[in-house]
Amino acid sequence: AQTVTQSQPEMSVQEAETVTLSCTYDTSENNYYLFWYKQPPSRQMILVIRQEAYKQQNATENRFSVNFQKAAKSFSLKISDSQLGDTAMYFCAFIGGSYIPTFGRGTSLIVHP
């Protein structure tokens, strides 16, 4: 069974600064997808960024980018120019051949003005 570990329960950052959230996973599969989801205090979960394991290039979506290290099974999220609206829970998730997602426990990010 796959496991996803987010070792940082809470993180904080000053507005306009950069923060990196960590995620590691364990799998014996070679083809899979990794995701970062954001869950603001209003609860609705939204997809932030997605990475296909077969792609060596790290995914980027505007201020959000990932550092995908397949051999190390590491998938960190970097948020640049942090904004107050980035305050949320962030979940790392894995989907393999079963198409059933496994989520980490989440990291609570607070952006301070």
Next chain:
Amino acid sequence: DAGVTQSPTHLIKTRGQHVTLRCSPISGHKSVSWYQQVLGQGPQFIFQYYEKEERGRGNFPDRFSARQFPNYSSELNVNALLLGDSALYLCASSWDWGDSYEQYFGPGTRLTVT
């Protein structure tokens, strides 16, 4: 276009009772998944349905059941409620079951069991 909708928003039940949660997917989406999110944890997968058939089931007891209707809406049923069933129940929809990474989540139903 409307997003994924769930009803009710909040629900309070007593131990031993039964509960039904409802989900309407985004128009055109044929797959619905259900998750349980206990406070302080990530979502745990319960079920996935596609074209009215169960395509995946998580590690939950038989007290949990679900179904999908011809219009692709879905119900999650939980029997003999336990205190530990208190959680946020999330529904997510996607175009098809193999495309589960393109999931769109609803706002959730907060279930409290007393």
